[in-house]
Amino acid sequence: MKVLFIEDADFKTSASLDLGMQLNKLFAAKGYETKSIEIKKGTLASCVGCFGCWIKTPGECVSNDLMKEIHTNYLSSNKVVYLTPVVFGQYSANIKDVLDRLLVNSLPFIKTTNGRAMHPRRYEKYPDEIMIGYNNDISPDEKETFLDMVAKYRKQVKQVFVNVKQDENKKIIENISKVI
Amino acid sequence: MKNICLLNGSPKGKNGVSLHFLEKLNKSIDSNKYTTNFINAKGSKQEADFKAIENADVLVIAFPLYIFCLPGLLMRYLESYSHYANSKEKSEKKTDVYAIVNCGFPEPEICNGALRVIKNFCQRMNLNWRFGVAIGKGGILAAGKNSFLINKLSSKVYRSIGKIKKDIEKTNGGKMEDYYVAPNFPKWLTNFVINKAWASKAKENGLNRKDLYGKPYYNYTRYNELQQISTFYNKFFVDYKKVG
Secondary structure (H helix, E strand, O other): OEEEEEEEOOOOOHHHHHHHHHHHHHHHHOOOEEEEEEEOOOOOOOOOOOOHHHHOOOOOOOOOOHHHHHHHHHHHOOEEEEEEEEEOOEEOHHHHHHHHHHHHHEOOOOEEEOOEEEOOEOOOOOOEEEEEEEOOOOOHHHHHHHHHHHHHHOOOEEEEEEEOOHHHHHHHHHHHHHHO | OEEEEEEEOOOOHHHOHHHHHHHHHHHHOOOOOEEEEEEEOOOOOHHHHHHHHHHOOEEEEEEEOEOOEOOHHHHHHHHHHHHHHHOOOOOOOOOEEEEEEEOOOOOHHHHHHHHHHHHHHHHHHOOEEEEEEEEOOHHHHHHOOOOHHHHHHOHHHHHHHHHHHHHHHOOOOOOOOOEEEOOOOOHHHHHHHHHHHHHHHHHHOOOOHHHHHOOOOHHHHOHHHHHHHHHHHHHHHHHHHHHO
């Protein structure tokens, strides 16, 4: 069993640092092989919307950088934990670059299921995701935007948390330990 | 004279359909009363452009929807802008902000989250959020922007963009609702056309439709299985050697 942590290296709060450490311990104690990838500004190019991963080299991004490491680790993991700052109610740019470029995991075609258009999956199996948003100051609107967006449009996310203070960490750890 | 900043947030830069919407808006604006200034988030000269945004009376942000929210490139741009603006003294001026967001899917409603993010951005930066226009079937619009028929079917889209122009001309406009619009093109036909288009684009690259389903990293998805097999094999092999 394997877990992948995808973290933003440019902005961390004391609560998120503590949470990251505790999560690492928790997964290791449960027998997971842990892998952590931190994304800094400049280490990962933004998606430019060229659709090369759909129509030039299907299943692989045309730009060969840190994404290859993220992608192979993503596919080989059972769980993926995102630790992302919440900025204006969205993932930070560093984490959003990862999510944008994971587009390679869906197919170009559009299929309407339950009245909503979707791109079918490329592989049969994907890891369950856990999304943790943090910041020192998150407004109620931002929190609501973040939670809504994840719940509605990221079905592979099984648990989502917003973390501002360090004393909330204990509860988050408890909830996560129930599902792993 | 009011000055209007038109920010193109497309990672495709000048090749994206976002610029097309801004150009449509720019054409309708009376150049005797307003000055307009185009800014591309892609390859932007940040310092100079941030100053222009700061001094604008009106800011219109146009961008495509990526994974149901703002593209990473635009997100980075807005983060940098907020660092820039926070490092300076807050001005009294309240810039009016509009957003035009387009998605490839037929339902414009899925752009709702992205509009909320821009709204939150305005709240943080002390800007005056007006309203947004969310556009569905962006791919069809982009492909047919020079076709008379598609433009005719998209009249609702262009009318909604026209509402931005009308609102800019008004002073002290009341609260406005967001617009959710798409070309008048049946959903099933949209899906059919898009799926056909991908297959024909693949052909240009020397691939056929079947190749688009490629799984180059398939073995990674079987990581656990393969590992179990290898531990089992190692154990058996080691034990066997011992016996031997």
